Amino acid sequence: MHNYSIDNNNDKIILTIIIILAGLFDALLNYIFSLWISNSFASFYYIFVYLITFASTFAILFFLFNNYFWKKTPFNKIVKCPDLNGKWEGQIINPDYGPIEVHVEIKQTWTKIIINLRTKTAESATEALSFFTENSMDHPQVKYIYYNKTKNNLGKDFYSHGGTALLTYNENCLGGNYYTDEQRKTYGQIKIYKKDK
Template sequence: MFRIVRFDMLLKYIALTTVIISIGIYTLVQTYWLPDISLFKVITISSIVSTLLILLLLTSFISRKIWAILALVDKSIFPDLNGTWEGEITLEDGKEILAKAVIRQSLLATQIDMHGESTKSITLETTPTIEQGQKKLYYIYRSTPKNPGWPSYNGSTLFDIRTIGSEKGKKYELSGHYYTDRKTIGRIRLSQVSKDSNSDVSFY
């Protein structure tokens, strides 16, 4: 199964980087400050360095910067979908409902908060994938209607991810059919309107 980050490679790079940085720090300290420092201290330095590297990689701000740099080099990398989205939900009868969403994505998880005029949805599971070169996002959710007398229901969507606009004004679009456990079907289309993933898009 595809993942945004390959943890086997990530751990190898962290281990290698930790060793290089630790030896460098040890050499500097021994040369300029503490010539009698024990080589055993490298273990302590390595632990601190590896912890800091992992924390930095798991920080959204840092990981998104690295993500953006990698995307410039490798066009096949899974896109950063963080931001505010707007679009519509098309019901079985053809009626369209305005929809808004906020996507919060990291190297480890993708969270989608979707809002309609009469319902709110939370993420149960998301899985990014690339199938035959096409970037996709599996999305399983639970919707809670605005009317307290209506029960919650679960649904799933397989979003196709495509790029729209010019290179300078490039943004992403998500679209796909949805299916619910109420045996209803329809279609969702969302377009990215900003990179801000802290917006309030709720209708109520």
């Protein structure tokens, strides 16, 4: 999985909230801790305990948000990033070769994502990706760079290559255009539907 970007600054707001919550929880733990032990012991270990509990609390909260809460209501309204996790199926429509059946698996957290696409002859994976949600006509757009690797030597028209794609997300459907690199110089359309929710 690799990092991805999104065209808003809401991640800074979310990180600030996580830091504040970690600080409040840490203050509560340290208050309880100070009631249990003597003042001399507390003063000696206070900074050490404070740093450990704050770091641990932040790590736990970040882990939970990064893997689970970011896609749940009401947090998904702040993140403004669609949850693409799951298996997808559809077609690549190429003007030269006709429709090609594709199977896609997307793994995503709040901070990382990867899109793996398979056909009978090739496999591809994303290397960089951006979400556009602010000015995308009510439907988020996904723009990514991918690398496609052929499974066998199928001739000069079928070889490993790079490319880009710009897809629009709408009601568990991703559709749009793709373009290959300057060596292959092909283009087409992708349309896939989510199998599981």
